[in-house]
Amino acid sequence: xxxxxxxxxxxxxxxxxxxxxxxxxxxxxxxxxxxxxxxxxxxxxxxxxxxxxxxxxxxxxxxxxxxxxxxxxxxxxxxxxxxxxxxxxxxxxxxxxxxxxxxxxxxxxxxxxxxxxxxxxxxxxxxxxxxxxxxxxxxxxxxxxxxxxxxxxxxxxxxxxxxxxxxxxxxxxxxxxxxxxxxxxxxxxxxxxxxxxxxxxxxxxxxxxxxxxxxxxxxxxxxxxxxxxxxxxxxxxxxxxxxxxxxxxxxxxxxxxxxxxxxxxxxxxxxxxxxxxxxxxxxxxxxxxxxxxxxxxxxxxxxxxxxxxxxxxxxxxxxxxxxxxxxxxxxxxxxxxxxxxxxxxxxxxxxxxxxxxxxxxxxxxxxxxxxxxxxxxxxxxxxxxxxxxxxxxxxxxxxxxxxxxxxxxxxxxxxxxxxxxxxxxxxxxxxxxxxxxxxxxxxxxxxxxx
Numbered sequence: 001x002x003x004x005x006x007x008x009x010x011x012x013x014x015x016x017x018x019x020x021x022x023x024x025x026x027x028x029x030x031x032x033x034x035x036x037x038x039x040x041x042x043x044x045x046x047x048x049x050x051x052x053x054x055x056x057x058x059x060x061x062x063x064x065x066x067x068x069x070x071x072x073x074x075x076x077x078x079x080x081x082x083x084x085x086x087x088x089x090x091x092x093x094x095x096x097x098x099x100x101x102x103x104x105x106x107x108x109x110x111x112x113x114x115x116x117x118x119x120x121x122x123x124x125x126x127x128x129x130x131x132x133x134x135x136x137x138x139x140x141x142x143x144x145x146x147x148x149x150x151x152x153x154x155x156x157x158x159x160x161x162x163x164x165x166x167x168x169x170x171x172x173x174x175x176x177x178x179x180x181x182x183x184x185x186x187x188x189x190x191x192x193x194x195x196x197x198x199x200x201x202x203x204x205x206x207x208x209x210x211x212x213x214x215x216x217x218x219x220x221x222x223x224x225x226x227x228x229x230x231x232x233x234x235x236x237x238x239x240x241x242x243x244x245x246x247x248x249x250x251x252x253x254x255x256x257x258x259x260x261x262x263x264x265x266x267x268x269x270x271x272x273x274x275x276x277x278x279x280x281x282x283x284x285x286x287x288x289x290x291x292x293x294x295x296x297x298x299x300x301x302x303x304x305x306x307x308x309x310x311x312x313x314x315x316x317x318x319x320x321x322x323x324x325x326x327x328x329x330x331x332x333x334x335x336x337x338x339x340x341x342x343x344x345x346x347x348x349x350x351x352x353x354x355x356x357x358x359x360x361x362x363x364x365x366x367x368x369x370x371x372x373x374x375x376x377x378x379x380x381x382x383x384x385x386x387x388x389x390x391x392x393x394x395x396x397x398x399x400x401x402x403x404x405x406x407x408x409x410x411x412x413x414x415x416x417x418x419x420x421x422x423x424x425x426x427x428x429x430x431x432x433x434x435x436x437x438x439x440x441x442x443x444x445x446x447x448x449x450x
């Protein structure tokens with residue numbers, strides 16, 4: 001894997017924060033500098049494909065020939081956005097101009113076509129408040145796998161803080177129990193209507209995952225939310241569990257899928273949803289099908305493992321979504337969030353890699369990342385809003401589009417801004433070339449534990 005691939009993965013989510021703000025120009029208007037004079041004029045839609053955002057550039061390249069100004073590309077309600085591109089990208093797109101109006105060598109202007117966030121943060125917060133105000137005949141039942149730290153833990157706190165009637169299963173390793181108990185006690189002080197139950201298990205092990213699922217199935221008849229956020233980046237060498245599965249692939253893919261398969265009957269009964277926090281919308285067109293578990297020398301590494309898990313997660317969740325239309329599936333990319341887990345996959349604290357992370361990557365994450373609170377609010381929104389289909393807090397705006405670009409049930413690839421994307425070129429390749437092989441291999445690994 002080339003170095004540029006690693007840089008792309010590290011900075012893709014960070015670059016998303018540079019989108020247009022509320023003062024962006026209306027769609028169909030551009031500012032140009034010609035012969036030293038600044039002019040505002042209408043612009044053909046086809047010119048908007050020169051932007052920084054890969055998704056919109058691809059959309060325009062697929063046949064966006066409509067001309068802004070004839071009325072066909074405008075939404076009747078502000079803010080204006082191009083419905084053609086919205087149909088393709090699942091997001092509102094605006095024209096953004098670089099504030100400095102940079103000139104190129106031949107004195108022409110530059111325009112940028114960007115994805116504007118589908119949902120404002122204030123709307124996310126309001127939706128989450130409405131979730132807590134919704135009366136229910138029975139408690140909202142949620143299962144959090146990976147809730148002892150990072151995004152999972154902060155999302156649990158945000159959920160409990162809505163003051164809704166809740167029953168939460170928090171699953172983690174025995175070594176985390178002493179540290180998590182004060183957190184659970186605090187949660188039940190914040191919200192007396194929240195019943196938070198601790199379930200101990202080593203979720204990197206498939207046998208433990210099966211046992212945990214059996215306990216939950218013995219206690220519950222339905223589940224409203226299964227939230228999966230286990231795992232970390234494998235900066236160190238390949239390390240296998242006692243079951244022969246590489247540990248980060250187990251945490252980020254295999255045990256997550258096993259949780260879904262075992263708990264699907266309860267999710268169907270509750271018309272619930274599954275949120276898997278990893279890399280939705282960051283799939284690559286190429287999947288290593290000759291060495292799916294990356295066991296061959298030179299195959300394993302932080303970038304290859306990330307791509308493989310991203311592609312496998314989307315392929316499998318899309319298949320499960322197709323077979324279970326009453327369950328909502330979300331593959332979420334959290335963006336840059338300072339979870340504190342970046343060093344977990346390092347084999348030696350004094351290695352060159354550890355020093356590079358300490359000197360460069362960690363400061364960059366702190367500088368550009370979402371706060372834990374904002375990340376929690378955004379993931380709570382993904383977990384409870386009807387914008388992504390299924391049951392949830394009513395949404396008056398545009399609904400999200402699934403991985404096939406439809407406003408129907410299915411798998412939703414959601415980025416850190418709560419925008420949906422199809423990542424069409426990469427996901428289409430995974431769907432056509434890898435989906436069946438990934439599923440067959442997954443069942444081969446998981447069958448002893450089903």
